[in-house]
Amino acid sequence: MFAAGAAAGSPEMPQFRWENFTTENGLPDNHVFQIKVDGSQVWAATENGLALYRDGHWKVYGTQDGLAHRAVLSVDVDPRTGDVWAATMGGLSRFSAGRFDNYTQLNSGLPNDVVYGVAVQGDSVWVATAAGGARLDVKTGQWRHFNERNTPMYEIWTYGVSAGAEKVYYAVWGGGVLEYDVETGRWKDYNDPDGETEIVLLKDQGLIHEVTTSVSWAEKDHVLWVATYFGASRYDGRYWKNFMDKDSGLPSNFLNQVKAVDGNRAWFATDKGLAYYDGTNWSVYRPALDTKAPEMTVRDAQGKITRIEVTTAPSHNYILAVDFQGGDLWVATAHGVSHGIRLKQKETTK
């Protein structure tokens, strides 16, 4: 049944049985921009509504239910209340026990209706919009804007946000990374170290490129992961380490998202498959770019690539996002949602 197994001599990397969901089995749209695990259920941000996977079925919420806009770009869940925050092309929606409350640039302090990212941290809801970042204090209802006037942000097109108790990071598309220190309220920016070329010239000199798409803050280890359209970066507060397809196991330099497991491990959503880095080795999961057959490859520390025999793969190689459900993965792709069911060791080696 699970005809996969680690090839002799290759590192043991996680393996999955992939179950894929498209419009044929309940998704409102196959273009899925974000995915968020919420305990035993999963939220999918799609181009045509917000979808909830629960008890084996998808339930769809659209504008007719009160959603601010049909195109949902990001979603996060407040773990304390269960409220869902959906970033859309037409404002920010709060979904709470069946009720949608919408924040738009006309009816609230939301800076812009094009909301690319949302992250909930305590009583703060952080949003990344086409006109800068902002924070909503859900207790007071007060908005604070963060843009070129009060931060080192010289490009206001914020694309992603990752919020922790100590730090908040923005991926600014074309403007690198912005760091907010929660205790001091100070901002700091990370950009191309030479300040001219947008891309780092010397390996590991700094942030790999200023066209950032995603940030993921591993707060416990105080490590920041950054995804760009030109590779990935890891920053531990002192040293940068950069990853490109030519010198790592990344299948592509075009990254839509990075999702940290911790300070050493991360998953990467690329246009050529889903990649995992365990601190030493890499693995990639996708339909083969040529044959479309399920494919898994492992790259060890010496750069040796081993093909692992698998029978399933994510539904598309264009990956937009990933989230974790215990050992399982949920993946947003350009053709539906994929559920990676983690295979136990004995299953992978029989």
Place this chain on the structure above:
Amino acid sequence: MRAASVVLGANAEERRVETRRRAQKCVRQVTLSFLASALWGFGPASVPPTPSPAYPSPIEIAVSANGSRLYVVCEGTDEVVEVDAAAGAVARRVRVGQHPKSVALSANGRQLYVANSWSDTVSVIDAASLKVVRELATGYEPNAAVADAEGRFLYVANRSGNDISVIDLERGVETKRLLAGRGAAYLELSADGRRVYCTHIYPLAGAFRSPNESEVTVIDTRRQVVVERERLENAAGIFHVASANGGRVAIAAEMRPKNLIPLAHVEHGWVIGNSLAVFGADIGEVVQVPIDELDRYYTPPFGLAVTPGNLQLFVSTTGSDSVTAIDLPKLLAYIRAATPEQRRLMANDLSASANYVSARIPVGRAPKGLALSPDGKRLYVANRTDDTISVIDTAAHRVTRTIGLGRAAAPTPERRGEGLFFSARFAFQGHFSCANCHIEGTIDGLAWDLEPDGFGVDIVENRLLEDIADTAPFKWNGSNPDLETECGPRTEKYFYRAQSYSPAELADIVSFVKSIPLRPNRYRRKDGELTAQQERGKAIFERGRSKNGAPIDDTNQCLGCHSGPHYTSQQLADVGTGKPTDRSPLVDVPQLTNVVLDAPYLHDGSARTLEEIWTVFNPHDRHGVTNDLSKDELNDLIEYLKTL
């Protein structure tokens, strides 16, 4: 005087005078007020205010587990009064926070929780010693608190915050804030302890001139999260909620305002329906049932109490000075026998109440909270404006005793006026009182079609009544030069449709309205200073030049109209917000004190938020120059306005 006016400094009066001189857009000075005052025999307010005596104003009651003690929350004296139930006399008193609004006993009966609406705290009182042992911080304007059955978590409904605080009682800290509806008000733990219900005195924000909708927020006490929102269609103004049948039935006291049609229909029963919303596992979808009769109204339904065995439901009707007794099994049977279509229309059938109302029991004035003795034989009623507790024999349906709580010797005009404000006896068939729409002196969150001038003509948003004494003229178009006109002939003609107040009564009610205080502003720092963001907003509010350096016409500066201690020039202005259905584009410049609490906005309530005043309804910069502002600058302005 409030801190906001202090910020204006010593030049405030000069500015007001100057503003009036310069405001060319404002078409006339308000001199009518003096003329009308002379005609009516009332002089302008020139007598300096004297401290008013405090009246207990009991509003809620809890009964000890053995029934020997009543704990009465007295909003007017900021205290909980312990009454010896057998003796019918006050035993002890304890001071709590400002404007306490509710009292609830812990499941073990050892603690009392009192929500202090102006202090943003809950006082925890040791029931044995009647001493405050702890103050718990809450959200904005806590109106009610209830503990779960295990005594682990306390739920607090925050009325201005529109949310519910969840407080860990062991640690004494708030662990999370749950999203409620607008005006989160009353809480009830279900009989099985599994849910907490939260009602709301204001409806949810909806599209302009759309049917009202409110909700009962349902919290799962095991996980402390909101799991359901029971939708109450066409309802606004939901008060207490009760649990019956072991938690399988919930009942909320509600009003059904008919604010989308002209008020010409008072005599047809089409202004405010007084109803109960019934739902739960034994009922299914929410069913709304009236408690009114064909030619008499019982309004507004406020407090609820269900007797042991679920045989009787009692409803206090504050404006009607009565308690309605309902045969609960008959009510539930009546609902169950109805078809889905009958259920949907039941709330508008004024003959329905004959099927389940068993008695109307006259009590003291302005009955509010209810509580039953443990055996269910006695019902205690808090009579707010005569400072008494009525004791009702629940079998005989009559008052057997009235317990006084101690009051000032003679009521002042303000106190007499307060009684009139809550009373529905002046309206045709006892339909409603001032307090039906100005709930607790505030608003109802609605826009009304008041006058018989055709459907949808001259829609008017309901404004706050706090601190309005010096803000004449009144009414959206300023056509009432003083409160005597507003509360007298206008009310008689357009609202009550019956002979209204005598001149002496009118003087009293005006005195009361003028005495309604301003609630604390939660957006200004405790030291009175402004945050940097609010300071930036203040600069925009006071600016005389647009961002490109061009001078802004005096009459189009914020301060051109919103000046003085209440931020109103007390004149009329055309700011481009008039609608084709308005008789005139001129509107009375509204005061801005506590404007953050007054949504919806503009004279007709068409702006749902402060932002929409400028993002939607100011395309040509006629309501101040705002289109040169960036979004974050507009945000700064709004954060400043919230502090006023």
